[in-house]
Amino acid sequence: MDTPRDPRNPAGDPLLDPRLARFAERSAAHRNATQNTTRTGTTRTLGAPPPPPPPGQRASRAPAPTARTARPRRHHAAQGSRALALGLSIGSTLGLTGWMYAAQAADQASTTSTTSSDSGTATAATTAETTNDATTADTVASETAVDTQSTTDDASDTSGESTAETTTAETTTAETTTSTTGLADGTYTGDTFTNRWGDVQVEITVEGGVIVDVAALQVPDGDHKSVEINDQAVPYLESEALAAQSADIDTVSGATYTSEGYRQSLQTAIDDARAAATAS
């Protein structure tokens, strides 16, 4: 016998409802937050930068605190993950191979609940931060990648593995989380390392259990142009611009151009030529 088809979900995607639920939650949070800002209804002309956000706008992505118990003010979760990513980037690009939390942080038991009020951004940060022992930046990065990879794998598999549903279910029941890193609030200083450009020391700041800032205390001088992003990124050898006419191309990939931009674009010439070739 056939299971009745849900017209909202004809493909039977088991991830649809949790994702829609999460989307609805974030959408409502945005709507509540923007009611008090002046950006609503602003229209932008092409090329004109949007007005700067009014003070407090950065908090708009966090749900309005209602019944939550008072907790230390925390920066926007994405700031933390962005700062962490920046810190990891500084670490990897400057040859930093390890940095240690202060001793009392290392002894803290990390909590196993992992979620925060914002989905993907804090997921990455907390995945890295729930590591209990002192770890190298590379290990942290690889754990972040591994966890993100498994999340991605589950998310893209529509067979409905329970891990994926658990992940999304966790993110929708957020906001009762206490500490997400196991680190006490404060500032932690890493060891000083010497790389090809000089000495580097990294300092992290933790607020509300989340890394909210990563600072390089000593920034080496040197030629940063030769940095490789990681082992898998390489300088691209073709640094000179190619003339389109001699390149014999079939199509052009570029930043989205409007219909007006299209008329001056390389793609127009290609299309004209192809149209002539296929005309009956």
Place this chain on the structure above:
Amino acid sequence: MSTLDRGTARRPRHHVEHVMGMAVSIDVRSAVTVDAIADVVGWLHHVDATFSTHKPNSPVSRFGLGEIGLDDLDAEVLGVLALCEELHQDTRGAFDALSVPAPNGSRFDPSGVVKGWAIERCVHILEAHGATDLCVNAGGDVAIRGESDPGQPWRVGIRHPALPQSLATVLSVRGPVGVATSGTYERGAHIIDPTTGEPTAGLASVTIVGPDITYADAYATSVFVMGLEGLTWLHDTHPDHAALVITHDDRTIATRNLSTYR
């Protein structure tokens, strides 16, 4: 399309449709009937009517403005919203349809994924008509199947961010593949970093190559927002995608696997 073309003549076809605010080039090298092109054009206009944030009465606009709710949206739109959420989690917030100010005055704009998603479905339509060798280019996002000519890959030029009539490089690809490029040189600072609310400007251009233009398109915007760290993210989370990044100081950096597309 030729007005004299009726019936079932099968031949390679080429058509440019201006829709969704951009030009969509449809280049079918396989022999197909005119219906194949007509169906793609119809689909594109349906997408425009449903998802355009420039049209205040589209379902997406009305939803963004709070005039209708999730329960009023049909399965197709719900699928795109779920895709937005999947991408938001996958890109750790770099892709966020809810942090982008939309032309309709709301803060919901899924256009960053709708374009690629719509193009991929154009390809499905053409494949349903029997096409195996084709290239659809919508405003710079390219979806490809098969070969351009027998034994020949498709040659995809990547526009140079600083020189509009020149190319940064040329990629040689065989389908199924999608090539998407993100940059601000065409429409100014329109890519908003969701974590700051400000336009991003760290990179001049990001090109992503992958099996599905839906995701290549979203990843291009996301890596653009992330900056150079995005290369690490892409390599770690989507090793089946390749990236080419051009910085404002003219450095060009690629993931190693881009060499499969040279």
